[in-house]
Each structure stands twice: as C-alpha cells, then as structure tokens.
Amino acid sequence: MPEPRTDLDAARRRLLDTDFARPLPDTVVLTVRGEIDTLTAPAFTAAVTELADTPEPTLVVDLTGVRFLASSGLAVLINAAHRVETRGSRLRLVAVTRAVLRPLEITGTEQLFDLHADLASALAGGSD
C-alpha cells in the first residue's frame, strides 16, 4: 500500500511548530514546539538555517516546548552553533525538558551552546 504523501505532510504539521520573533533590537528568537525527529527534521533544518542566516547578533532557539529531540535535530543545532561561532557569537538555547537536555548531555555537546532555563534569561544574555 503506497503511502499518500499527504499523510506524511499531515503528520509533520501535527508534530512540529516553528515561529520567529524579534522581541528586542538585534535579537531573533526561533520558538520550536513539538517533536524533532526524522519526519520533522527537514522543517526544523529550514527554520534553524533561516535563523542562522539572519544578520542579527543575538540568536535564540527556544526549545521549551520540544518533547523529543533525535540525533538528526541535534546535528542541525550543532551545525548552526558552528556557523554562529564563525561570526564570533554563540547560539543561545532555552532548554528545560529532559527530552532536550539529555541528548545534549549524553553527546557532550552542551558546551557548544549558551544554555538557558527560560527565555528571559536567554534574552538577558550570559550563560546560566
């Protein structure tokens, strides 16, 4: 039974939600909600790439609403962190859930990011 493409598209929309905001001058926040896996990785990649392409110096990915993060999504974040680093900056992550913190911890990739427990602290800058 060939799978109708629309099923996959519907599943993608159900699983992941991305939004951009500019709450402060020079600051862009990408808010991600849902599950980042092989199905939603393309949408997540597109959103994170768009973020990393913006000229603003302060870039934040708010992962508070992320319930699952697969290695495919983690690889996207790592690439973005490296790109932001070449501009002399650090990618800020808002990470609260075990679903996000555990993959960062077990792969030893936490130190690539400025981690924050909430958006206010990420906007204020520095590192937790």
Next chain:
Amino acid sequence: MTDLDSPSPAETFDGASTVEIRTSASAALIPTIRAVASDLAARADFDLDAISDLRMAVDEACATLVDVAAPTSSLRCTFLVRPERIEVHAQVETKHADAVVSTDTFGWRVLQTLADEVSVLHRPGGDGAAPTVGIRLDKRSGDAPR
C-alpha cells in the same frame, strides 16, 4: 543469536515479557513505536534518563531501518522486557540483498552512546525470502558506572 524472527527458547523461558509491534515501514509511525518504548521502560522502573535514552535509541534504530526498507514493507519491532533491562530487535525487509546500514554516521555514534549494546544484522534472503536488515539493542534500567 542469528534469528530476529522469534525469541530463542532461553529468552521465552527466562521471564522476559515480549511486546511486538509491526507497522508500515514509514517515518510517520515511528512516534508510535518510540511511545511504546517509553511506556515499557517507565513500567519497568527505568530511571528517567534511561527512559529518555531508550526512546531516543529506538527512534534512531527505526529511522535508520525505514531509510533502507523496501517500499510497502513492514517494520517489526520486538521488545523483550526483563527485570533490569530491555532488549529491542527492529527489522525491515530491504530493496536489495546488499542494502546496508551505515555505521559511520553521527546518528549511529549517538545510538552507540544511548544503548548499552547495539549491533546490526544483515541477512541476504534467498529461497523466496526477502533480504532483511535488523538492529538489536540493549538498554539497562539505570546507568551503571562507566
């Protein structure tokens, strides 16, 4: 262990409870499989990190296999739940006998970190049987000192 199709007699009689899920080999159904993995680990009193690790490991294994699965084939995932660990066998039929799971990827390295044991099993098929690729992984309920 060379046969992913059925638990060996030792496994049947050593008190493991077995849960088997069969889905279309589609990425859209992996969230269901990892939800089952998570539920089984929680019920088996895995610690929270181990539950998270198993859920991610099962996702990684299934995503890897769906990538090489023959169109319209099935993904079969068997969980053997033991007191201190869960063993997972995931398997798909492949398009070609020489289809391989590449183990030089970031995803595979993450999978090796998440699971306590992980291995790949390629079977070329023949005699009317389709070729298959399987991944077997083992996860203990709590982090043993490394």
